[in-house]
Amino acid sequence: MRKHVFLRILHALSEWSPYFCQRFDAFGKPGHSPHQKCTAAMRLLAYGCPADSLDENLRIVASTAIEVLTKFAKGVRKNFGEEYLRRPTNEDTRHLFHVAENRGFPGMSGSIDCMHWEWERCPTAWKEQFTRGDIGASTIMLEVVASLDLWIWHAYFGVVGSNNDINVLNQSTLFTQLLQGRAPKVEFTVNENVYKKGYYLAEGIYPKWATLMKTIPLPQCEKDKRFAQHQESARKDVERAFGVLQRRFAIIRNPARLWDRSALADIMYACVILHNMIVEDERDDYQVRYDLDYDEGSDPVPLTGYGHGPIQEFARVLQTDTEIRDRTMHRRLKDDLVEHIWQKFGANDA
Incomplete structure (x- = not known):
């Protein structure tokens, strides 16, 4: 997909759940960015690759990648399902x-x-x-x-x-x-x-x-x-x-x-x-x-x-x-x- 479509999804998910916002731990260290999470989910959907294959370039372990994928899929369905799964008007x-x-x-x-x-x-x-x-x-x-x-x-x-x-x-x-x-x-x-x-x-x-x-x-x-x-x-x-x-x-x-x-x-x-x-x-x-x-x-x-x-x-x-x-x-x-x-x-x- 084109960049503006990806950014539209990213923006909608950031407003939908704090999970897709930038978060920090108790020491102020930033966690995975929303771009990292959405990119990881899209790679799993598009390439069907194993979850642990994202650790090398995106620094996301397998368990986190699966969690990101499930939340991403649920968020896309929740935010865009009414428009893109609609019956013909x-x-x-x-x-x-x-x-x-x-x-x-x-x-x-x-x-x-x-x-x-x-x-x-x-x-x-x-x-x-x-x-x-x-x-x-x-x-x-x-x-x-x-x-x-x-x-x-x-x-x-x-x-x-x-x-x-x-x-x-x-x-x-x-x-x-x-x-x-x-x-x-x-x-x-x-x-x-x-x-x-x-x-x-x-x-x-x-x-x-x-x-x-x-x-x-x-x-x-x-x-x-x-x-x-x-x-x-x-x-x-x-x-x-x-x-x-x-x-x-x-x-x-x-x-x-x-x-x-x-x-x-x-x-x-x-x-x-x-x-x-x-x-x-x-x-x-x-x-x-x-x-x-x-x-x-x-x-x-x-x-x-x-x-x-x-x-x-x-x-x-x-x-x-x-x-x-x-x-x-x-x-x-x-x-x-x-x-x-x-x-x-x-x-x-x-």
Whole structure:
């Protein structure tokens, strides 16, 4: 990350906790400076190196380095989580839908998938619970939703590694705001049919819900082949996000060496937050997020505000949950998208 981003984090942590301020012992001898502590934490996150490797150049012993890392991760999550782990706002949704429309997927909010983080220090009594046969090691799972610019809009971490993506989806908070009536209300048209719930691109293991759009396995006709090509191409956004996240922070590419699951959660969420901060900083213009001709005066997606207030009554929640899991709506939307993509990208080639 650039220097000003690092200094922003340092300033926020210094105000958040005295631990990241310059302190002196009883003899007036200064301890580690805030710059030393934040640099040590960032080196551990970025390089995934052992804690005792910092003693030579930063003069921080292993026990202190681990303490700095855990406090740094907790501080980043506390101070920046609300902004950089937020769900899409009305303006965010407009941009996401505008980009999705240009890619042939009106109403698409991103791509969803899961990754495993190996847990080297998993207690022996828990190893079977955290181990899946095809992985062969104890892992903890992360579910994310990512967009074209690699911004991670949803992150849910902590499910044991013996589960699959469907189990994680059933436990995650992905549709919580939608169930509570607090999500931005959207309306878009595909093939002259109106839909009022956005959707995410997903791989084959995910269920056929109205809010998830999968590819067509073994497509036979040209329309299905064209749809599968575009769906699989657009869904790679989340795979790219995983790759960039692991390249930036080697600590989550290597096996986790801590015992505490809550500390691992703080580290994972801190990496996601820092990733989003870097993505934001590297954009030429944050307000116009994508290099597309976006007209601020146009509004291709009618949006209303958040439904603030108490959670909807239980019957309404059950009705919304039924609509989310509607397989008939899933098939209808897929048929409309197949026709829409064919008219937009494939009809002229034919």
